[in-house]
Amino acid sequence: MYAPFYKYGMFGDEVSLIVAFVIGIGFGFFLERAGFGSARKLAAQFYFTDMAVLKVMFTAIITAMTGLYLLARVGFVDLSMVYLVPTFVVPQIVGGLLLGVGFVIGGYCPGTSCVSAASGRVDGMVYIAGMFAGLLVFGEISRPLEGFLYSTPLGQVTLPAFFHLPYGVLVLAVVLMALVAFAVAEWAEKKTTGTAPDAEGSLTAMPWRLTPVRRLAGAFAVAGVLAVVLGNPYRGNTVEVDTRDLALGAARAQPLAPAKLADWIIQGRNDFTLVDLRTPASYGTYHIPGAQNVPLASLTADVAPRNQTLVLCTDDGAEAAQAWFLLKAEGFRSVYLLAGGLNGWRDQVLYPKAGPETSANDVARLSQVAQYFGGTPQTGVASAAAPPMPVLAPPVAPPIAPAGGTAGPKKKKEGC
Amino acid sequence: MDSVQDNPQPYWNPYWAGFGLGLVLLSAFVIMGRGLGASGAFTTATAAAVHAVAPAHAESNSFYAEYLGDGTRSPLKDWLVFEVLGVFAGGFLSAALGHRLRFFIEKGPQIASGPRLALAFTGGAMMAVGAKIALGCTSGQALTGGALLNVGSWAFMLGVFGGAYAVAYFFRKQWR
Numbered sequence: 001m002y003a004p005f006y007k008y009g010m011f012g013d014e015v016s017l018i019v020a021f022v023i024g025i026g027f028g029f030f031l032e033r034a035g036f037g038s039a040r041k042l043a044a045q046f047y048f049t050d051m052a053v054l055k056v057m058f059t060a061i062i063t064a065m066t067g068l069y070l071l072a073r074v075g076f077v078d079l080s081m082v083y084l085v086p087t088f089v090v091p092q093i094v095g096g097l098l099l100g101v102g103f104v105i106g107g108y109c110p111g112t113s114c115v116s117a118a119s120g121r122v123d124g125m126v127y128i129a130g131m132f133a134g135l136l137v138f139g140e141i142s143r144p145l146e147g148f149l150y151s152t153p154l155g156q157v158t159l160p161a162f163f164h165l166p167y168g169v170l171v172l173a174v175v176l177m178a179l180v181a182f183a184v185a186e187w188a189e190k191k192t193t194g195t196a197p198d199a200e201g202s203l204t205a206m207p208w209r210l211t212p213v214r215r216l217a218g219a220f221a222v223a224g225v226l227a228v229v230l231g232n233p234y235r236g237n238t239v240e241v242d243t244r245d246l247a248l249g250a251a252r253a254q255p256l257a258p259a260k261l262a263d264w265i266i267q268g269r270n271d272f273t274l275v276d277l278r279t280p281a282s283y284g285t286y287h288i289p290g291a292q293n294v295p296l297a298s299l300t301a302d303v304a305p306r307n308q309t310l311v312l313c314t315d316d317g318a319e320a321a322q323a324w325f326l327l328k329a330e331g332f333r334s335v336y337l338l339a340g341g342l343n344g345w346r347d348q349v350l351y352p353k354a355g356p357e358t359s360a361n362d363v364a365r366l367s368q369v370a371q372y373f374g375g376t377p378q379t380g381v382a383s384a385a386a387p388p389m390p391v392l393a394p395p396v397a398p399p400i401a402p403a404g405g406t407a408g409p410k411k412k413k414e415g416c
Numbered sequence: 417m418d419s420v421q422d423n424p425q426p427y428w429n430p431y432w433a434g435f436g437l438g439l440v441l442l443s444a445f446v447i448m449g450r451g452l453g454a455s456g457a458f459t460t461a462t463a464a465a466v467h468a469v470a471p472a473h474a475e476s477n478s479f480y481a482e483y484l485g486d487g488t489r490s491p492l493k494d495w496l497v498f499e500v501l502g503v504f505a506g507g508f509l510s511a512a513l514g515h516r517l518r519f520f521i522e523k524g525p526q527i528a529s530g531p532r533l534a535l536a537f538t539g540g541a542m543m544a545v546g547a548k549i550a551l552g553c554t555s556g557q558a559l560t561g562g563a564l565l566n567v568g569s570w571a572f573m574l575g576v577f578g579g580a581y582a583v584a585y586f587f588r589k590q591w592r
Contacts, residue, residue, distance in 0.1 A: 024501060030436040034433035052427075096574065098549065100579025105539035130541040136466070158567065
């Protein structure tokens, strides 16, 4: 049994909604217990009189961070499968500033406003109405902002990768930073309110006794030091093969029809990675738009995040099979082989043969798709020689309106 | 719900409440491979509402279309939508158990109800827009990304605290 359970296919989308509701109950429960249904308690953070926002937030962060590190380190959780919101530096700082100002003005953030409204506060309900209004306005003005929204991209990147430091060192640094911040927060509260904090619930107040709260802080410090000692939490180069899973998978190795792939590309879907396994020379002569060239010899698990769908294309069936086994063994869940390889692509997408029995609609569709990729459909009697591959050039303008209504290399934003 | 409940219990110690919240977040990582969120659910709800009123407009708008999915199932059958419904339920449950259910407008003593509600509305609108620009709010970016050591989330947190402390002085009368 491996986690994340959902990503390893232990349950489907329907069950995930029940899980969502239950996790949400926990989220709302602890927010309310912390007093985060109260705007005045939240806003007090910014006047240094009650630093509960900082304490709750950073305790939650270091709890989840150290817990996830340890579960990943013992091999229970595959850390590379936990979704990371991609980084766009400037929009995220600007958005953060806007949220910070809105926090002081409104008194809530989106999550805490739900708790506030649920406990009966009218200002929380009005805040939610304000959010809907803001989203309606944003929906109308977001188009011209798109250039800015996707500026300064760094991709899915963690602090350890960014600073080229071991993961554990960052875990310890965040734990220590949080503990220092807690001490400073308690000192600030004492300064602004003039009252001594209750010794039982404080980390710094005298008399010095080993209270439960201090044990918790000590446990975080120990976990942080352990993280430095134990090292990399990601799955290493050793590959564990679940032979049964692999055999079952091989029995129904997923072929992907070239026409299907063509549809995906035209729709602008980017939830898959197209990997061209041929030599750089063949790739240079012709490749499917958007394909990455990764010759079999240099194929590793780094080709894409493990939860990404992969489509492999090559002309060599044995090579495709090898790559498929390698990636499945590395834990990729969804690996497709382009049916017929590049030849299949040529015969079915670039130069599809339309016989006399093909309906006019289908012929029109085939020729639209073929033209999109720079080919032409072959009507009438099939010519004996295979036509040459088109010259490598991106299509000038997409002649086909995407079916889904949305085009462009964008992903549904996950996260918040 | 509009009756004042007697003897509201004190809130929990922040470190223990944070520990509980952290365990919920950790369970989301382990079970789902994703973190918590909030603003995304409101975006989905907005997109679905616009779609119900003006389907053609919603489908031609790339911002809404992104949240409407491929049309094979209701956009409201979404992970974040169900999670946020849970947040309402959990918040209600905790407030009820703690004798904290009370129908009122929360504000400082120096501000009237009307201006307070106007500010709540404005703040909500600003944060919704900010959350769209930042790809997340305090739940999806700060909490979730913070625990995952996500570069953008830590940049985001600097922005939130920086923005809030920069303007806190000007809004002190609302709260104190």
